[in-house]
Amino acid sequence: LIPILQAVQGRFKILSPGAIREVAKYLDLSSSEVYGLATFYNQFRFHPPGKHEIKVCMGTACHVAGGDIILENFERKLNIKPGETTPDREYSLERVACVGCCALAPVAVVDDHVIGYMQPSKVEGLFVQFEVQREKEKREKQAKESAG
Incomplete structure (x- = not known):
């Protein structure tokens, strides 16, 4: 099954x-x-995921290294709990078991990219990167529309 x-x-x-x-x-x-x-099993979802999937590892090494603090920072920033998606469907947050990168603890996996040695300050930096990418895509789209 x-x-x-x-x-x-x-x-x-x-x-x-x-x-x-x-x-x-x-x-x-x-x-x-x-x-x-x-x-x-928490691997199954019943609602569509967000455009960006954020998974915070809670395996033993990550938990001991502060994974719970990283998760709390994502929760505060997104104003959602693990297993939820933001109302704009931009972000999903998940609390996951070991992702197999214990030497890099604490770890978050963002859009299938492993980010090791996570710190609370890196959480804000990720959202700045998302915003820069969104602005870049918007400008590229505008340039194509005005050229076409």
Whole structure:
């Protein structure tokens, strides 16, 4: 069941109620059994993720090195809790188990890029980078529109 749910989420980014019903039907299970198992594991999501996915490692090494403080900084900056997405769907925040980069603790994974030795001050810097990238994309789009 878990590999099937992973494949469905891999394709559609979420486990929608319809997808859960289809998996249940395929496996001759009840939807509540499938949903119950899916909600037990934090790897499954039921709402669309944000444009930028932020995962904060809470494995032992990261926790001891201050991962909880890093997570709290992201929570304050985004005004959301782990497992949530900002109302503008720009950012999703997740608390995850070990990501396998213990030597770099504490670690955050932002859009599949590992950021080691995270510090609270780096949290603000990430959002500055996002803003710069957003402005750059906006200007490139404007330049194409005026040239075309």
